[in-house]
Amino acid sequence: MKLNDLKLYEEGIINKVTASEDIKRRFLDIGINRGVKIKPILSNKTMRAYLIKGTVIGIRLNDSKNIEVII
Amino acid sequence: MRVGLIGNPNVGKSTIFNALTGMHQHTGNWPGKTVDKAYGYRVYNGVQYIIEDLPGTYSLISHSKEEEITRDYVYFGDYDALIVVCDACSIERNLNLVMQVLEVTNKVVVCVNLIDEAKKKKIEIDFNKLSDILGVPVVGTIARSKKGIDNLLDDLSRVIYSHNDVKKINYEVLDNYLVKLFDIIPNYFSKNVVGVHLLLKDYDFLNSYDYKYNTDFSSNSLVKKRVSTILNDMFKDGLDYDDIQTLVMENVSVECEKICSKVVRFNDKNYDKNDRFLDKIFTNKVSGSLIMIGLLFLVLWITIVFANYPSQFLYDLFFKFEKVLFNFLAFFHIPSFIVNALVYGVYRVLAWVVAVMLPPMAIFFPLFTILEDLGYLPRIAFNLDGIYQKCGSCGKQALTMVQGFGCNAVGVTGSRIIDSPRERLLSIVTNSFVPCNGRFPLLISLISMFLVSNKVFGSLILTLFIVFGIFITFLITKILSKTLLKGFSSSFILELPPYRRPQIGKVIVRSIFDRTLFVLKRAVIVSAPAGLIIWLLANIYIGGSSILGICTDFLSPFGSILGMDGVILMAFLLGFPANEIVIPIMIMGYMSLGYIIDINNTQELYNLFLNNGWNIVTSICVMLFSIFHFPCMTTLLTIKKETGSLKWTFLSFIIPLALGIIVCFIVNLIVKI
Numbered sequence: 207m208k209l210n211d212l213k214l215y216e217e218g219i220i221n222k223v224t225a226s227e228d229i230k231r232r233f234l235d236i237g238i239n240r241g242v243k244i245k246p247i248l249s250n251k252t253m254r255a256y257l258i259k260g261t262v263i264g265i266r267l268n269d270s271k272n273i274e275v276i277i
Numbered sequence: 278m279r280v281g282l283i284g285n286p287n288v289g290k291s292t293i294f295n296a297l298t299g300m301h302q303h304t305g306n307w308p309g310k311t312v313d314k315a316y317g318y319r320v321y322n323g324v325q326y327i328i329e330d331l332p333g334t335y336s337l338i339s340h341s342k343e344e345e346i347t348r349d350y351v352y353f354g355d356y357d358a359l360i361v362v363c364d365a366c367s368i369e370r371n372l373n374l375v376m377q378v379l380e381v382t383n384k385v386v387v388c389v390n391l392i393d394e395a396k397k398k399k400i401e402i403d404f405n406k407l408s409d410i411l412g413v414p415v416v417g418t419i420a421r422s423k424k425g426i427d428n429l430l431d432d433l434s435r436v437i438y439s440h441n442d443v444k445k446i447n448y449e450v451l452d453n454y455l456v457k458l459f460d461i462i463p464n465y466f467s468k469n470v471v472g473v474h475l476l477l478k479d480y481d482f483l484n485s486y487d488y489k490y491n492t493d494f495s496s497n498s499l500v501k502k503r504v505s506t507i508l509n510d511m512f513k514d515g516l517d518y519d520d521i522q523t524l525v526m527e528n529v530s531v532e533c534e535k536i537c538s539k540v541v542r543f544n545d546k547n548y549d550k551n552d553r554f555l556d557k558i559f560t561n562k563v564s565g566s567l568i569m570i571g572l573l574f575l576v577l578w579i580t581i582v583f584a585n586y587p588s589q590f591l592y593d594l595f596f597k598f599e600k601v602l603f604n605f606l607a608f609f610h611i612p613s614f615i616v617n618a619l620v621y622g623v624y625r626v627l628a629w630v631v632a633v634m635l636p637p638m639a640i641f642f643p644l645f646t647i648l649e650d651l652g653y654l655p656r657i658a659f660n661l662d663g664i665y666q667k668c669g670s671c672g673k674q675a676l677t678m679v680q681g682f683g684c685n686a687v688g689v690t691g692s693r694i695i696d697s698p699r700e701r702l703l704s705i706v707t708n709s710f711v712p713c714n715g716r717f718p719l720l721i722s723l724i725s726m727f728l729v730s731n732k733v734f735g736s737l738i739l740t741l742f743i744v745f746g747i748f749i750t751f752l753i754t755k756i757l758s759k760t761l762l763k764g765f766s767s768s769f770i771l772e773l774p775p776y777r778r779p780q781i782g783k784v785i786v787r788s789i790f791d792r793t794l795f796v797l798k799r800a801v802i803v804s805a806p807a808g809l810i811i812w813l814l815a816n817i818y819i820g821g822s823s824i825l826g827i828c829t830d831f832l833s834p835f836g837s838i839l840g841m842d843g844v845i846l847m848a849f850l851l852g853f854p855a856n857e858i859v860i861p862i863m864i865m866g867y868m869s870l871g872y873i874i875d876i877n878n879t880q881e882l883y884n885l886f887l888n889n890g891w892n893i894v895t896s897i898c899v900m901l902f903s904i905f906h907f908p909c910m911t912t913l914l915t916i917k918k919e920t921g922s923l924k925w926t927f928l929s930f931i932i933p934l935a936l937g938i939i940v941c942f943i944v945n946l947i948v949k950i
Contacts, residue, residue: 229768234526235335236770237370247553248560252663255773260367264659264771
């Protein structure tokens, strides 16, 4: 399923990242990679914030739709 | 000994730097974002260390412009050792960078900072075990109270001469392909690193490598052939070129997870519950907005109310000194023309700008820095990203806009926090649409004189003007991103760091030295010559009237189209170096004086304006024009410096000016009908 479909406070595991080279790199930077646990904890209209490896990262829905997760 | 300081953004790297070197060496840098190397010195046990603070970076493989500085330093710099700073609360992610650095050198000390915060959250870290695993010293520090800094220096002196084996990345699947490159890679440093960059065809890296080691990887056709054969093989085995980076990072991140499970213990599963609770309040639609507006209002209110006293004090002090200066110069029989020009022109304008500019900034920026230190600001960016996204920009622009209330030049420099160059320009060009400290006094006094005398209604009207400015910011941002700065709002990734207790003492020092004095210095440089010009214009007479008089007469018809007059326009023009002197110049013009002067009695000032044909419409046009005209010279110089482009400096000048002319023209037109 898509990361965007994950409900608030529901933990998923990242399965695949299909973004353009640039964004993928930035995702990798902040630890978004296959096998990593991710949990949305805050949301507004255009962004959600995720708990990932103990840090909180805000990502736009436009970007996070390129991340696939499994529960 | 040369030592490089690197680490993820926001781990307190600069605090470590300060603790190592002492505050005073910290110059040429911008709080919140190190964009260039900063140098400092420290002598310890008779050895001199040159410490270099590098821009924060998450990893060495990826690179934004600033991160490239760090990557090149780690790979090709001439250092004797590196300190990698990590945040104790999120050590797993920070280890990514550590692992990548260990690929290149074993002369590394890992500095785990903020261990006090970790303790509070009951996160336990076994430093000895971590050190054993990594093969390099690991030191826990609390940089803000300088705890552990001596240990850091002790380990540093040892590691410089060490030849320990350190933990290396396991490349797993990639290994099979990387080894096929080993025979052509010289032994200068990790063959794996060079191999990965060859496969990634990272020419930035290869060029730097070639330059340093006299190789020809970036151009050699045999190498290219070999690389493409390997890539072909990989493709046949089901591996994509895209996967190389992912694979490398995945291996690193799996390794880090393994290490962390051995050395880090979370004794309180809900260690971050306070942070999450605050997050909920700060980002909630209702409470979040209320807190945001409330805080902005509070900060502005404190600034405006409390700046008056020190301003008056400085003002009195400078004027006392003015007499002394005058007598001193007169004593040497310097011609009175020169004495007058120096004292009533250069000195007075200079003193004026300092007296009215310094106190509000010295109050506003510490308050702003406290919010920054607290970790609150990224939450604002999170809340407001939606509206900025619609305008083609990102939420961080909200922060630069708020800085603009303090000083537009600071807002412009603060735009460095925005990663995308296009969005950074949007933020820079539109920054002057919110009134800075220099323009608030004009707005406030005109509102109280011409619109309402009641303080509550007065602040409401002031708020209206500000809201209009913010609205225009959005509008122009949107128009620019549809035209000159065409582009969709790109991806936006925002770290929401843990909340931290602000270090009040350091906040004050840092914000005053780094932000306030930084701007004041530039303001002084532009006001001194401006003072001379103003004096000359007001005191050189041609055919019975001063040049200033001739200019105001000339501008008069143009001014009346805009609902103002020649004196007002001239005051804005001459107020180019600093908005603070616009009203004093008006008074000078109306009273046909040869020097700027202030009238503290509101009624007297009101009468002066009335006698010179002002009415409510005039005051509204002046206020609007004060919000929308060219940014002050200090801001423009800063824009030139930040963008390095005359074109964008010019556009930042002309766009607000054109807008002001249009707005005032329309207002005047409506009234006349």
